[in-house]
Amino acid sequence: MNSFKIALAQFSPDTGNLTANAEKMLEQANEAKKQNADIIVFPELSTVGYPAEDLLLRPSLNKRTKQAFEKLAEVKDIVLVFGFVNQTEDGQRYNSAAVMKDGQVLGIYNKQNLPNYSVFDEKRYFSEGHQHLVFEYLGHKFGVLICEDAWSLPTVQQLAQLNVETALVLNASPYEVGKPQHRIETMSALAKQMHLNLVYCNQVGGQDDLIFDGTSFVIAKDGQVIVQASSFKEELHIAEYDVAEKAFKVGTIMPVLDTMAEIYQSLVMATRDYVQRSGFSGVILGLSGGIDSALTLAIAADAIGPEKVQAVMMPYTYTAQISVEDAAEQAKNMGVTFGIADISPVVSGFMQTLFPFFGNAPADATEENLQARSRGTLLMALSNKFGNLVLSTGNKSELAVGYCTLYGDMVGGYAVLKDVYKTIVFELAKYRNSISDKPVIPERVITRPPSAELRPDQTDQDSLPAYDLLDAILYAYIEEDMSQDDIIAKGFDAETVAKVIRLVDSNEYKRRQGAIGPRISSRAFSRERRYPIVNGWKPGI
């Protein structure tokens, strides 16, 4: 034999649906066989999907896993390396990989390093393995690693010391901005240092708030990238190993994305997967004429097709005419259904019912929230009647400081921009305009000062610092965990910093009731930043 081939199945599991996943893995194995692959590698926990959370605790998981093994045993003449939950007779549960050929399990590897920080909770579900798995096949010595294992130098060192030539690495490594490139660079340095070929197969697809970008790769022991899959797509790639040369041959290398393209595509995939997997036929969203809803509209239309997107403009007294015009133009540019729903009768109805309580009390945020909640309820009514999922359009900057109305503009099943700072929203809008023949988001939507239009002549900057300033403070506080004192010491205005931090701290209750949305940062609210709602922590040091 002069060479052998390894397939990487960059696949998007249906979380919790072991039957469907096993079927799909079987198809991929057959496709890999057609391309003469000798081995096929799947992502971490490929049978059940990642993260399956407390579904992993259901008593029948073991039975379902056995059924998946039976299905996979139908594949002949190719070695399958796939992820599964290994429940042993002593009651332990492991995050494991099986090496299977012709229905025979040749070896099982239990993950040794269980991440339990950031978005990860693996110690809730799994015990740690303590042993490497090494197997010889086709005259070549393979080892197996699972995700976090590859980031533990001692673990990889031990494997390398067993004279392993190639490590098969099964992953469910979540996306964040720049992560695909960072992962490749880190693994390239590792391969070189350990003199080890790395076959790295990553899960792809959106799972609730987590995005898996895929971007699987093969890196040779000299650090060179041999094969690289696309981000945000299911793909099957083949890496060929030349036995005489003792080296992988350079194969398909898909291009790396620029930052804005990467973020945009991540949001498109996450939105598509959420909508389709939760069984909705389409989406609906409120178009305000502002940039957040404009960008959300573009992402939605790109994700599921404009014919499945309904946009509604809901004007009131304070809505500028140009907002209505811009909303209509966005909808037309994107080719989505567009309607206008004047909220005046609703707001009047509320004020009539509330008059005996409010009397002549002066207007305050209450009346602004009423407008937002009238809109939210209208969107939900249209959703209930016609079956479209409501997308909410708020961004991370707003959610951070609570510049949004609970049960108002926060309604919806998926908050597309939840983890996207406002300054990035502008960049993404420009990026989206740059990739079509003519701009889909009218220029003045990008250049106009942002406004909630809830009172006359309002702009966001009446209540908040300018967005570049706000985002810089938020980034320091949230992503970098800096204290109030330290942020002020960096040169920001003390009063502004104190106000922003007070707003972040006091709006945890709002965020907790908000829709989930795709995580693209290294510190997303909720799953990753878990703060008590009631707490007496004082800012300062």
Place this chain on the structure above:
Amino acid sequence: MNSFKIALAQFSPDTGNLTANAEKMLEQANEAKKQNADIIVFPELSTVGYPAEDLLLRPSLNKRTKQAFEKLAEVKDIVLVFGFVNQTEDGQRYNSAAVMKDGQVLGIYNKQNLPNYSVFDEKRYFSEGHQHLVFEYLGHKFGVLICEDAWSLPTVQQLAQLNVETALVLNASPYEVGKPQHRIETMSALAKQMHLNLVYCNQVGGQDDLIFDGTSFVIAKDGQVIVQASSFKEELHIAEYDVAEKAFKVGTIMPVLDTMAEIYQSLVMATRDYVQRSGFSGVILGLSGGIDSALTLAIAADAIGPEKVQAVMMPYTYTAQISVEDAAEQAKNMGVTFGIADISPVVSGFMQTLFPFFGNAPADATEENLQARSRGTLLMALSNKFGNLVLSTGNKSELAVGYCTLYGDMVGGYAVLKDVYKTIVFELAKYRNSISDKPVIPERVITRPPSAELRPDQTDQDSLPAYDLLDAILYAYIEEDMSQDDIIAKGFDAETVAKVIRLVDSNEYKRRQGAIGPRISSRAFSRERRYPIVNGWKPGI
């Protein structure tokens, strides 16, 4: 010396506020000294409160802990045993106890058993300790354990083998129905088995969705209860040890509560702590004339006083006259502010705005949800205008099957009955009526068939099985993790079981956006039952 005294400070920390907690601990130490105590024991992590979640990851925690130590160093002539986060120089973080006298730290114990299941996430924050702490004082040999340690037989055995006479156990053990009694029985058996006196001090108070009941105790090595604190109250108790007799003297033993009293008081404390600690001056809730809102009203009034409770009845076409009468009577019985807000103008406003979209489409759940959302928005408007926190009134049975409207009856900051099944709601209503001179909840509210009153002559049982049947299925599925097949095998109607499970599975998205509420069961939604929203798990096996 003929005897010595140990104080148990069953105290309610302000989570994250180390300054306030240290001040309060200092006061308690001074109070204990007045009662001639030689040692005072505080709960687990008493300086920072439990669970402080990701506040524990903030870089300044160490500085704040040092400040708390400095404050506590002011106490002289009594040994303090308290909980704190021990960040060591090698970068490890431990859940620890300090033994301090006259400002000198005599010893530090790092918790050895870190719970990372159910509501617990301690492995996210802490490393495991590997060593016991034993100290002699007053001629007596003491050991220290922290919460989960006391439930690990090997850990307690090792301590007992060090000839320890009394273990000081620091706890933040969350409440669930029957837990206070269960804890005492387990610890009594343990004390006897290990021949070890147990001084068990537990945190008390509500922290978001978790309730800490307190119910601290001292149990002698023969298993006898020596001292027992109340549940759901801050208390300081003293246990006296007779040196000659080598035994604790029986002291104050507060009575154990009956189950309904226990649950009721747990909800009252949790509600009070949430409202007060989130800084609200009062609460508002919608009274429907039904039993859920009636019970929530009683709990709220008992928690913070009727003068701080505002109740609003929001009738519509389908509201029965007796519902309005019963709501008014409940409000009068409880002595709370009561108002009526007819929602007709609001619903008309919505229908007018929606007509161009709906045309003559037949009425369905959309119109029912509109009524619920009109009410939710009205409550939020009254909350915004007058500053009262909205309590939501849905129960666990409804939330489980999604028989509730997101942004409608689900609005609110705290969902008092979130973890209380409907059948228990009835029991609690009867219990509450039994403890006042005359019933506060009108008899017919308890006996009438429950109805959402969202269409003519509707009752809950049009859509759902009878509540005793529904709750039995829900309990088997949620609390007992039984599969659909197993529940059917118990004798329940197959179609009913399948429907209930389908509803539970498909309503995760609703629950995820609901308000938090006090946990009283062994499987509360959200913090304890963590399911993906999008998943393909199929019921059956």
